[in-house]
Amino acid sequence: MVAVLRYLTAGESHGRALMTILEGFPAGCPLVAEDIDAEMVRRQGGYGRGGRMAIERDRVTIMAGVRRGYTLGSPLGFLIRNRDWPNWEAVMAPEPGDPGDPIRRPRPGHADLAGAVKYGHHDLRNVLERASARETAARVAAGAAAAVLLAEMGVRIISWTHALGDVAMDPDRVPTGRTPEEAWEDWRTREAATDLRCPDPGAEEQMIAAIDAAREAGDTLGGVIGAVALGVPPGLGSHVQSDRRLDGRLAGAVTAIQGIKGVEIGEAVANARRLGSLVHDPIHPGPVGRTFPVRPTNRAGGLEGGMTNGEPVVVHAHMKPISTLRRSMESIDLDTREAVLAHHERSDVCAVPAAGVVVEAAMALCLADAFLEKFGGDSLCEIRRALQHYREGL
Numbered sequence: 045m046v047a048v049l050r051y052l053t054a055g056e057s058h059g060r061a062l063m064t065i066l067e068g069f070p071a072g073c074p075l076v077a078e079d080i081d082a083e084m085v086r087r088q089g090g091y092g093r094g095g096r097m098a099i100e101r102d103r104v105t106i107m108a109g110v111r112r113g114y115t116l117g118s119p120l121g122f123l124i125r126n127r128d129w130p131n132w133e134a135v136m137a138p139e140p141g142d143p144g145d146p147i148r149r150p151r152p153g154h155a156d157l158a159g160a161v162k163y164g165h166h167d168l169r170n171v172l173e174r175a176s177a178r179e180t181a182a183r184v185a186a187g188a189a190a191a192v193l194l195a196e197m198g199v200r201i202i203s204w205t206h207a208l209g210d211v212a213m214d215p216d217r218v219p220t221g222r223t224p225e226e227a228w229e230d231w232r233t234r235e236a237a238t239d240l241r242c243p244d245p246g247a248e249e250q251m252i253a254a255i256d257a258a259r260e261a262g263d264t265l266g267g268v269i270g271a272v273a274l275g276v277p278p279g280l281g282s283h284v285q286s287d288r289r290l291d292g293r294l295a296g297a298v299t300a301i302q303g304i305k306g307v308e309i310g311e312a313v314a315n316a317r318r319l320g321s322l323v324h325d326p327i328h329p330g331p332v333g334r335t336f337p338v339r340p341t342n343r344a345g346g347l348e349g350g351m352t353n354g355e356p357v358v359v360h361a362h363m364k365p366i367s368t369l370r371r372s373m374e375s376i377d378l379d380t381r382e383a384v385l386a387h388h389e390r391s392d393v394c395a396v397p398a399a400g401v402v403v404e405a406a407m408a409l410c411l412a413d414a415f416l417e418k419f420g421g422d423s424l425c426e427i428r429r430a431l432q433h434y435r436e437g438l
């Protein structure tokens with residue numbers, strides 16, 4: 045299945061810049077660089093990040109697809125310059141034939157070894173520069189545009205740090221609100237005052253202590269990101285073909301984020317251990333004047349049969365600990381085959397809060413694609429009309 049909304053990114057971690065092309069975005073949607081920059085800032089934050097984030101001040105330049113603050117229907121092009129580039133120019137752009145100082149000690153858990161074998165690279169920097177999650181800045185730019193489109197349709201995505209290492213938040217503190225807009229605005233305001241994007245201050249304090257202890261030990265941490273899409277109409281995705289199922293598409297988009305190794309939709313893990321009668325969400329008649337049925341619970345996480353069912357789409361993304369450790373792990377020197385410690389370079393101790401912003405972007409891109417598939421339209425007003433007609437039919 046070819047996506048309606050497609051994107052590509054380019055750029056190395058310490059190269060000149062990152063680039064994004066977003067194709068299939070409708071015309072007539074308001075979009076300014078500030079919408080995207082706000083997400084860039086969120087992606088850079090979070091206690092536990094490394095020195096790089098103190099150097100970068102990510103700002104996007106909209107290179108194509110927008111005129112007078114509105115999208116044109118042509119591909120959107122974004123550029124994010126790397127402020128760190130001048131410090132790396134000699135390493136990243138040496139004279140042709142200059143062997144430099146090749147990296148030959150692959151890090152367990154990173155792309156170094158597999159990438160070098162696959163592409164025949166001698167210098168592992170040729171792999172790690174692109175494998176680095178610096179790429180997610182370009183993905184977040186695309187996701188920010190998709191989120192603006194979804195917001196125009198009344199859909200809001202929020203995420204939070206659910207667990208970090210073995211510290212978990214109180215699940216009753218998951219951000220909510222009367223409307224998608226209210227929930228989004230409320231959490232955005234509260235989130236700005238947190239260190240880790242965790243809605244449970246007590247748990248956040250313990251998470252910070254866990255990061256400090258890991259840093260002290262030269263070690264790293266992962267965690268769990270919670271995310272929800274609110275205001276999603278029923279019927280996005282489809283049951284008719286495996287590659288059209290939205291659960292698979294969402295899981296694919298989220299696990300394609302660097303370091304995310306598991307994704308749970310709804311209460312999938314607990315559901316697998318329960319009786320069916322305690323899992324499936326009953327279907328009740330809607331209140332008078334509202335004909336669409338209501339669901340008293342949402343253990344399915346808003347997805348049944350590969351389609352949205354009108355309930356919030358709930359995802360938990362499981363991130364492994366960062367693989368670049370200051371107390372380097374066992375590896376080998378690829379030249380001598382001797383046992384050595386792995387290469388180390390400036391790195392985050394924990395990037396779960398930042399990864400949450402990337403999860404939002406991945407979900408926004410996936411849901412916006414499913415939206416355009418269902419409601420078509422080359423322009424925002426066509427999509428709005430189709431959505432309104434569909435909602436009336438519900």
Ligand SMILES: Cc1cc2nc3c(=O)[nH]c(=O)nc-3n(C[C@H](O)[C@H](O)[C@H](O)COP(=O)(O)O)c2cc1C
Binds near residue numbers: 154180367390391399
């Ligand atoms: C926002 C974010 C920041 C990350 N920062 C680092 C980092 O500083 N050092 C590191 O080794 N890995 C970092 N990672 C994870 C690696 O990029 C990832 O583990 C690596 O590319 C190998 O891919 P895989 O873990 O998906 O197999 C980060 C991931 C994300 C989402």
